[in-house]
Amino acid sequence: MGLVEAFSMGLVEARTVFGRARVRALLGVLAAVPVFLGVVVYLSGGPAAGEGPSFLDRVVHNGVFTALAALTVTMPFFIPLSIAVVAGDSVAGEANMGTLRYLVARPAGRARLLAAKAAVVGLFCLAAALVVVVTGLVVGAAFFSHGRVVTLSGTTVSFLDGVGRSLLAGLVVGASMFGLAAIGVFVSTMTDVPIAAMAVTIGAVIVSAILDGVSQVSFMHPWLFTNYWAAFADLLRDPVRWHGIAKDLVLQTGYVAVFGAAAWARMTTRDVLS
Amino acid sequence: MAAALAVETHGLAKHFGAVAAVDGVDLAVPAGSTYGFLGPNGSGKTTTIRVLLGLVNPTRGSWSLLGEPMPQRAMAALPRVGALVEGPAFYPWLSGHDNLARLDALGPDGRSSTREKRIGEALARVGLTAAARRKYKAYSLGMRQRLGLAWALLRPRQLLVLDEPTNGMDPQGTREIRHLVRQLAEEGTTVFLSSHLLSEVEQVCTHVGVMHRGKLLMQGTLDELRASSAPRLRVEPDDPARAMEVLGAMGLRDLSRRGPEVVATLGDVAPEECNRRLVEAGVGVRMLLRERASLEDAFVALTGEGFDVAG
Numbered sequence: 155m156g157l158v159e160a161f162s163m164g165l166v167e168a169r170t171v172f173g174r175a176r177v178r179a180l181l182g183v184l185a186a187v188p189v190f191l192g193v194v195v196y197l198s199g200g201p202a203a204g205e206g207p208s209f210l211d212r213v214v215h216n217g218v219f220t221a222l223a224a225l226t227v228t229m230p231f232f233i234p235l236s237i238a239v240v241a242g243d244s245v246a247g248e249a250n251m252g253t254l255r256y257l258v259a260r261p262a263g264r265a266r267l268l269a270a271k272a273a274v275v276g277l278f279c280l281a282a283a284l285v286v287v288v289t290g291l292v293v294g295a296a297f298f299s300h301g302r303v304v305t306l307s308g309t310t311v312s313f314l315d316g317v318g319r320s321l322l323a324g325l326v327v328g329a330s331m332f333g334l335a336a337i338g339v340f341v342s343t344m345t346d347v348p349i350a351a352m353a354v355t356i357g358a359v360i361v362s363a364i365l366d367g368v369s370q371v372s373f374m375h376p377w378l379f380t381n382y383w384a385a386f387a388d389l390l391r392d393p394v395r396w397h398g399i400a401k402d403l404v405l406q407t408g409y410v411a412v413f414g415a416a417a418w419a420r421m422t423t424r425d426v427l428s
Numbered sequence: 429m430a431a432a433l434a435v436e437t438h439g440l441a442k443h444f445g446a447v448a449a450v451d452g453v454d455l456a457v458p459a460g461s462t463y464g465f466l467g468p469n470g471s472g473k474t475t476t477i478r479v480l481l482g483l484v485n486p487t488r489g490s491w492s493l494l495g496e497p498m499p500q501r502a503m504a505a506l507p508r509v510g511a512l513v514e515g516p517a518f519y520p521w522l523s524g525h526d527n528l529a530r531l532d533a534l535g536p537d538g539r540s541s542t543r544e545k546r547i548g549e550a551l552a553r554v555g556l557t558a559a560a561r562r563k564y565k566a567y568s569l570g571m572r573q574r575l576g577l578a579w580a581l582l583r584p585r586q587l588l589v590l591d592e593p594t595n596g597m598d599p600q601g602t603r604e605i606r607h608l609v610r611q612l613a614e615e616g617t618t619v620f621l622s623s624h625l626l627s628e629v630e631q632v633c634t635h636v637g638v639m640h641r642g643k644l645l646m647q648g649t650l651d652e653l654r655a656s657s658a659p660r661l662r663v664e665p666d667d668p669a670r671a672m673e674v675l676g677a678m679g680l681r682d683l684s685r686r687g688p689e690v691v692a693t694l695g696d697v698a699p700e701e702c703n704r705r706l707v708e709a710g711v712g713v714r715m716l717l718r719e720r721a722s723l724e725d726a727f728v729a730l731t732g733e734g735f736d737v738a739g
Contacts, residue, residue: 252517
């Protein structure tokens with residue numbers, strides 16, 4: 155079984171997951187956030203400078219900021235929630251429906267099946283963040299200015315540069331969810347009840363976010379997978395500050411390695427009894 | 429490269445905690461046979477099948493499928509094995525056709541150039557062509573079972589493992605499946621058919637294995653199993669009470685009356701001897717029959733229990 159087959163397996167899995175009504179609904183809800191933000195700000199004129207969530211006060215000045223404000227709003231909870239649903243369902247959902255026994259007896263190959271599932275959950279992370287950004291850009295371009303973008307550092311860049319930075323911010327936010335996705339897939343291999351896997355994964359986000367807010371455990375902060383989630387905003391500085399984003403990506407890679415290995419160990423040895 | 433044994437296990441055991449669901453099973457399923465894997469619910473049939481297919485790791489023992497040692501050679505053996513395990517399981521939101529296509533694409537030996545043709549043929553074979561594009565969640569229990577069978581038949585198989593294939597089917601469907609199994613056997617496919625329905629096994633199988641409380645009590649040809657329990661005598665006398673006295677005096681056991689008939693275990697006594705003694709004692713004999721043991725008799729003789737008792 156070569157790379158080609160493994161890749162085609164991922165494609166089949168992707169088509170199934172993204173063809174699902176539930177997954178499309180999740181992406182639809184995420185897309186609704188920038189639409190809602192854009193309409194509200196357009197009608198009300200938006201908050202005064204320095205008030206409300208980051209970037210929201212800038213929305214009226216430039217369309218790009220609809221995307222960035224929506225990303226800021228969805229990143230702490232909506233996006234992780236949707237990822238917990240998809241990741242938690244990845245293996246436990248198959249076990250719950252009984253389809254896991256047919257996949258294993260196919261034989262799909264347990265390790266390859268896990269790899270295909272994990273890859274598609276990763277793809278969903280990127281899709282979830284990008285759907286917010288792209289919808290935000292479209293709504294922002296429709297309602298607000300297409301002029302030059304004022305960066306957080308006070309300089310200005312072209313609108314196209316702003317669009318590029320926003321899309322990059324979407325990719326960075328998507329990638330900073332990989333650690334959470336790995337946790338979700340691992341938990342999903344541990345149970346035959348998808349809702350339990352989803353709940354535990356969301357629980358992990360909440361615990362990490364709470365610990366991140368407690369200064370007494372600041373020694374733990376660099377190790378929490380939520381710690382650098384807001385680093386994407388550094389893309390809007392001029393010049394771009396890569397330090398936080400790089401730290402985030404390294405940390406996410408670590409989480410993927412640890413929970414990916416745990417998921418692999420579990421998946422390749424478990425009894426399929428459902 | 430056909431192996432002599434399509435399924436072979438040595439001392440296969442699976443423990444769940446302190447419970448031995450499968451306890452030292454040595455299966456030998458000859459290639460080309462239709463093997464009835466018999467046993468009441470809870471006797472360890474499905475757990476054995478799960479081990480065979482590599483779903484569950486055995487606690488002890490070794491096994492091979494189509495001559496390939498498992499689980500090391502699973503990727504080579506399993507594509508040639510069609511399986512229906514503990515009922516069908518498919519995605520409710522996909523059609524029957526799309527479910528088969530997806531599963532076929534997720535492993536070796538599922539060539540995409542022939543996929544549409546194979547799906548069409550498999551669905552036609554189980555009578556699901558008309559429902560091919562309907563969502564699985566709209567299928568009845570019997571239709572779901574048929575889709576499971578279509579999956580097992582999607583590619584040319586050397587071994588079919590069918591776990592209770594007629595579950596949830598109406599009498600017409602049951603007949604169709606029986607016919608299908610016979611047809612497949614004639615084509616040379618080895619069929620490993622697990623069932624708790626003795627009549628089903630009696631009608632289609634050439635070989636039988638009897639599971640009881642995790643152990644394989646007996647395996648062999650259907651005739652060997654029948655021979656393992658003594659034949660019976662059925663008499664319709666004009667005087668049943670007198671006939672029972674005479675037969676009892678001859679040493680026949682398990683004497684009982686069934687309506688106008690008297691039945692007994694024949695043992696080593698010749699039926700003509702029974703007839704002679706009855707006539708000599710002045711009993712009129714309207715009918716006398718030496719009956720081969722039914723599978724159910726054989727099963728009861730083996731386990732000492734009725735078939736309905738779960739182990």
